[in-house]
């Protein structure tokens with residue numbers, strides 16, 4: 222959108238990354254200069270680095286290749302949408318592969334000195350006081366990956382062109398850290414390293430209205446809800462002699478519930494009950510509900526849930 226105000230611009234050269242303060246309502250555009258370049262990406266809550274982008278939750282909600290319309294989520298128990306992918310002109314990104322590392326290049330290729338995403342991320346994050354241990358699982362932009370039938374992830378050739386870009390809209394204040402992926406011996410960036418352009422924009426009202434509403438739920442917890450809100454300043458793990466277990470939801474209480482099913486729902490239940498669960502109606506019903514939830518979660522189902530008497 223041409224009416225966006227540009228706040229800052231950089232070009233990241235191969236072998237480098239950039240920590241960018243991205244406030245809520247600002248957009249980070251990550252853009253190909255020559256094309257064919259993969260970008261690794263980390264993202265932390267700017268005011269609490271212990272909350273960061275969680276690839277596991279993100280791929281559960283949006284699949285292995287999140288693109289336009291996906292959120293970047295933080296880990297439990299906070300589970301907040303940190304960023305929204307407002308635009309993605311190429312449409313291929315990855316949350317399957319970890320960042321490449323010095324170990325990878327030495328063990329697989331025999332290079333004991335090689336550009337790699339972990340070391341680049343660590344150096345870029347050091348500007349904000351973070352350590353190499355704080356680098357988290359990477360969101361890999363423009364990286365083309367597939368999963369084979371035997372369950373292995375593979376990298377395929379990417380074909381981005383100059384100007385292809387991903388626009389990330391911050392929903393909370395974050396530290397966003399993209400880096401030029403250091404892999405020049407893989408298909409990731411087609412065997413050479415190229416620069417990447419970064420632009421920070423102020424989002425327009427039209428940008429903000431594109432973002433679907435994300436509910437704030439009771440189960441999303443913050444450090445004020447933690448029984449141990451203190452971040453360890455030392456590295457060794459020692460037992461707290463005053464520790465008394467207080468597990469959430471324990472003791473577990475099981476209640477019998479009555480369930481009302483339509484004829485169609487009862488037929489669905491019959492289809493899974495006998496071949497899989499035998500006489501266990503409760504397990505079969507939970508299977509049906511799980512299937513419904515899974516379809517709804519993945520956006521595949523239009524229909525509502527079976528009517529369940531009592532609370533769920």
Ligand SMILES: [Zn+2]
Pocket residue numbers: 261320321337338402403404
């Ligand atoms: Zn890399």
